[in-house]
Amino acid sequence: GxxxxxxxxxxxxxxxxxxxxxxxxxxSASDYFIWYKQESGKGPQFIIDIRSNMDKRQGQxxxxxxxxxxxxxxxxxAATQPGDSAVYFCAENLGNTPLVFGKGTRxxxxx
Amino acid sequence: xxxxxxxxxxxxxxxxTPVTLRCHQTENHRYMYWYRQDPGHGLRLIHYSYGxxxxxxxxxxxxxxxxxxxxxxxxxxxxxxxxxxxxVYFCASNGQGRGEAFFGQGTRLTVV
Numbered sequence: 745g746x747x748x749x750x751x752x753x754x755x756x757x758x759x760x761x762x763x764x765x766x767x768x769x770x771x772s773a774s775d776y777f778i779w780y781k782q783e784s785g786k787g788p789q790f791i792i793d794i795r796s797n798m799d800k801r802q803g804q805x806x807x808x809x810x811x812x813x814x815x816x817x818x819x820x821x822a823a824t825q826p827g828d829s830a831v832y833f834c835a836e837n838l839g840n841t842p843l844v845f846g847k848g849t850r851x852x853x854x855x
Numbered sequence: 856x857x858x859x860x861x862x863x864x865x866x867x868x869x870x871x872t873p874v875t876l877r878c879h880q881t882e883n884h885r886y887m888y889w890y891r892q893d894p895g896h897g898l899r900l901i902h903y904s905y906g907x908x909x910x911x912x913x914x915x916x917x918x919x920x921x922x923x924x925x926x927x928x929x930x931x932x933x934x935x936x937x938x939x940x941x942x943v944y945f946c947a948s949n950g951q952g953r954g955e956a957f958f959g960q961g962t963r964l965t966v967v
């Protein structure tokens with residue numbers, strides 16, 4: 745698989761703690777947002793999405809919050825596990841235009 | 856995982872040579888995308904396709920061309936490779952043009 749030695753913001757958390765990853769998106773008209781997880785050597789994988797008419801959505805151990813006023817997304821991971829170590833990207837969509845990705849945050853889980 | 860594969864997985868080529876990367880999907884997805892991933896830039900869109908023979912440019916399309924002659928295949932060509940095109944290339948696809956896109960495993964291209 746492929747990965748890139750990205751010079752990214754890094755968030756280090758203890759195993760079992762909650763993680764919060766933040767993202768500022770660029771287009772106030774975007775109407776759909778996705779969080780992706782990229783493990784070393786792999787392509788990005790979908791975690792959770794949210795539409796612009798919502799401000800919160802929950803999945804299994806993950807919650808996405810959307811604040812359109814300040815164009816901010818966050819991803820909350822509950823009870824962080826070693827398998828959560830990865831790079832996390834937010835992405836935004838307007839209509840059928842292709843996804844636009846943020847630069848990513850590296851999450852490092854300390855066992 | 857969606858059936859999307861990229862080939863080759865690794866390639867080293869010389870400056871000035873043409874290079875073609877291949878993306879194949881088995882999901883009958885209408886939309887396909889090529890992104891490149893570089894340190895400090897995240898994923899940037901090169902070109903995308905919204906149907907057979909229908910393509911459009913992305914943010915970083917200079918020096919690249921694409922072709923889509925069949926639904927399942929999307930080719931990315933570097934007409935004359937340069938060192939600035941050393942990168943990891945990802946292909947993605949989806950059925951609706953919005954929302955979740957499924958990614959391949961990537962191709963690491965090195966131009967020397």
